[in-house]
Amino acid sequence: KATVSVLNWLRADTPTMSRDEADKGDAAWHAVRQRHNLRNFLCFIVLGCVNNYHYCIVTAGAQAVADGFGLKSLMALITWASIAGSAVLRFLNAFVLMHWTYNKKFLAAGGQTLLGLGIACAAPFCGSAVGVNFAVFLLGVMFIGTGCSFGEQSALAYMERFPPRTIGGWSSGTGMSGVAASLVFLGLQQAHYSEPAIFALQIPFVLVYCVAYYAGVVLVPRVEVTVAADGEPSFTPVKNWARKWGNVDSAQLLTSDPEPANAHSVDADALAKYDHEATWSAFRRWVHRRAPAFPYEAVRRCNTVIAFQGVNLFLVYIFEYAIQMAAPNVFPDLSTLDSANVTAEAAGGCATSKGDFDFFTQNAFVVSQFCYQLGVLLSRSSLGVVRISRVEVLTALQGVNFVCWVALAKVKALQTLCDVDEQRMYTGIWMAWMVFVGLMGGASYVNCYFNILNKDYLSEQLDSIARLENAKQAERRAARGQAGGEAELAPRPCNARELAMNVGALYQTVGVMLGSLVCLVLQNTLLDH
Secondary structure, eight states: OHHHHHHHHHHSOOGGGTTTGGGGOOHHHHHHHHTTHHHHHHHHHHHHHHHHHHHHHHHHTHHHHHHHTTOGGGHHHHHHHHHHTHHHHHHIIIIIOTTBOHHHHHHHHHHHHHHHHHHHHHGGGSOSOHHHHHHHHHHHHHHHHHHHHHHHHHHHHHGGGSOTTHHHHHHHHHHHHHHHHHHHHHHHHHTTOOHHHHHHTTTTHHHHHHHIIIIIOEEOOSSOEEEOTTSOEEEOOEEGGGSOOSBOOTTOOOSSSOOOOOGGGSOHHHHHHTTOGGGOOHHHHHHHHHOTTOOHHHHHHHHHHHHHHHHHHHHHHHHHHHHHHHGGGTSOOOTTTTOTTOOHHHHTTSOOSGGGSOHHHHTHHHHHHHHHHHHHHHHHTOTTTOOOSOHHHHHHHHHHHHHHHHHHHHHTTTOOSSOHHHHHHHHHHHHHHHHHHHHHHHHHHHHHHHHHHHOHHHHHHHHHHHHHHHHHHHHHHHHTTOOTTOTTTOSSOOOHHHHHHHHHHHHHHHHHHHHHHHHHHHHTTTTOO
């Protein structure tokens, strides 16, 4: 019965979970779209998994790579490099490349990942200077990270075109990516593959990513409608590869937002006050002169509407990434045990070989990544079972986790080299704890984004912003005597939910960057031994 319920849920829109789409009419459109819900849900699982997979491979291998270069104290720099350009790319993707179709954006994401993998594989062969090799590797990691961020930003905004619960497929896929990446890296490492070889073996998955998006996802556009013989409207599903590849034009209406509002559908007083030139700051005037089509006021208001969700994402990711990178300081350092200088007498009865410890302790960092990603997978896949509206509770719990992990890393309370059995117990404790860290982070991710798309009071405010922005753009075009739809003023109708998802993703990216920097500072100050 549970399986049937899940499949029925996947196949059909849930009225209480889809912003009461029935009020929008177009029953025929909804009927056609819901036939493809399951297919799209599964495709988004694949897209989410592959999109984050290469980034997770880099994260899982961060300690091994840093050790290989002899730069263990700079391990957090690898994670930081993977998101160093993400904030800029996310901003460009969301607010500058508005003319780009999603076909272009997903291709750009795959191309960046492919370029990054190539550079990372070639890094060890770029001369004999370790510093140069490490710098080249960081460049490759940066492209892998920007590809992941660019793809995630595009997918989260693109998700607005589907039922809100479709985000559960994407979030489940992103959770699977971490588990799969940790297992793959650990397995290939145990098989004695070098890090460049491990990265090279991941290149074919970029093709899987492209196939899932271009040939897998099926969209049912509102505007592509024909009239059947019986007079009923008929909507044609299309795959992405067959859709427009050039720039977006204003005739391409979005597939789930209300049609662009005109002056008669908004309150005249509200429209008069909306983005009025007399209230513009110097910065707002500068933006308008250089980019008249940029929906500055809509972005500002969307940020105000979703700020609570965004701040929670921001804080959770600071705590989450700082914990991940501080984790090696909690584990026992086994790197010196196989030294010829460590004899049984010198060890004073403690372990003298790395092999004295169990498999999980020997591979502590990669195992910790697996446990963390397992928690992420479980929580990001939980949307159909558990809904958490009070996301601030998750943020508070993750903050407690952060404080405790930093304290453990400082006092080294969960490690010993003198009792193998005791260390096995400690290893079990931090493995379970790392699953909990992943649970908090993944639950915050999926619930914050779901709240942005689906909370009634947020949806009402975002719909109001979209109507006002579209009416204001129409008013400005009329005032300038332009034919409605010229690209320099209105590249396409404003979709406030899409803008809100993009703003939320920026909060997330900045949190990841600061989390990595916090850990880099901690490793070279408070945790420096």
